[in-house]
Amino acid sequence: MRVQVAIIGAGPSGLMLGRLLELAGIDAVIVERKSADYVLGRIRAGVLEQGSVDLMDRALAGARMHAEGLVHHGIEMGFDGDRHRIDFSALVGSQVMVYGQTEVTRDLMAIRQSRTIYEAEDVELHDFDGQQPWVSYRKDGATHRIDCAVIAGCDGFHGVSRRSVPERSLTTFERVYPFGWLGVLTDRPPVADELIYAHHERGFALCSQRSRTRSRYYIQVPADEQVGAWSDDRFWDELRARLAPETAEAMQTGPSIEKSVAQLRSFVAEPLRFGQLFLAGDAAHIVPPTGAKGLNLAMSDVAALADALIEHFSEGSPAALDAYSNHVLSRIWKAERFSWWMTSLLHTFPETGPFGRRIQRAEFDYLTGSRAAQQSLAENYVGLPA
Incomplete structure (x- = not known):
């Protein structure tokens, strides 16, 4: 098979990139190692910046x-x-x-008309440091080859794309936090019309939602916490203890339909171009979910990459592709800073002690007493310009 662009990974970033290229008349194929059902079964966050909403509309996938x-x-x-x-x-x-990442993925899957290859095993990237890259994979017992002009690595933190880059060519920056989020999904109406972020001496809590009838709640737990240690009753009791009394009283609880622990980390890889291989989304960066930036950063990445590829194939200009890495890294680091700041304000850190909590309290008081500080939070939360 020969295409212009081979996209590795059929998560929301890979699907969005494929759709934008499809609409521009650029031949692209998506290769995904998991099944479509598995991809749709991933439970992820769902706060979309206006830029991500606009991108769904550009992809003609925004009706639902x-x-x-x-x-x-x-x-x-x-x-x-x-x-x-x-x-x-x-x-x-x-x-x-608020619109779940699973629903974004579902909408992009439903509207895509070009090829997506699911359950592709042993995916490997070849010769991307030259002008004739290619991708190999196994499916149904046979080995297949895709020749292309560009490879887009959209296959997440643990995917093959970034791992294919020689270590000497890659610089990574990482902070692993000493805690995670225990999340519960339940078919009960949200406790409030908007998200509630709460700092408590027992740990962070978040009241989120997926719809008017489905809620998502989180509490801070140690990084090595086991889901099996938490019954539904224990979770609800702990969540109530961390919320304002009136919020705890108003919350409707029920059986969990999904429960999991996600460890928090900050991660950035530099650069994001290696010959004809370009990294985007979680293959390039990870942010703590506190600032609701993960999915939105991925959408911003692929919007920039799509525009650069369209310019390259339609006009023969390499300028935007050459600028891609520096351009998106500037926005990535700003989102990393905001996510780190939100995480630092709202979580309890075992190493900071009483002094650290006093600093957090002073930061909260400054935030709530300063319109300028609130504007800074709001500007970052709704999304900085691309």
Whole structure:
């Protein structure tokens, strides 16, 4: 098989890139090692910046999102029961939309008309340091080859794309946090119309949602915590203990339909271009989920990469491809900073002790007392310019 672009990974970033190229008349194939059902079964966050909403519309995949997504004009921040609302619309004139990453993936799958190869085993990337890269994989007992002009690595943190780059050519930056998030999904109405972020001496808590009838809740736990140690009753009791009394009283609890622990880390790889291989999404970076940046950064990456590829194939200009890595890394590091800041403010850190909590309290008081500080949070949360 010969195509212009081989995309590795059929998560939301790979699917979005494939769709944007498809609409531009560029021949691209997506190669995914898992099944379509497995990809759709991943439970992920779902806060979309306006830029991601606009990108779904550009892909002609936004109809269901606009019908079912929940527009949020702010969030609530809490510290030891004290509450303050950050009004995005009043502060920066923008908002976000709650729409699950699974639903984004489903919509992009449904609208894609070009080839996606699922359950591709032993995927390998070849000769991407020259002008004739190719991809090999096994399926149904046979080995297949895809010749292409460009390879786009959109296959996540553990994927083959970044691992194919020689170590001497790659610089990585990482911080692994000493805690994770225990998340529970339940078919109960959200406790509030907007997300609630709460710092408590027992640990962080987040009240989130997927729809008007489905809620997603999180609590901070040690990084090595086992899901099996947490019954539903234990989770609800701990969550209530970390929330303001009126929020805890209003919350409707029920059986969990999904429960998992996600470890928090910050990670960036540099550069993001290696010959004709370009990294995007989680293959390039990871952020703690506190700032709701992971999916949005991936969408921003592939929007820039799609534009660069369209310019390259339609106009013969390499300028945007040459600038891709530096361009997206600038935005990535700003999102890393914001995610680190939100994480530092809202979580308990075992090494900081009483002094550290006093600093966090001072930071919260400064935030709630300063319109400029709130504008900074709102500007970053709704999404910085691409």
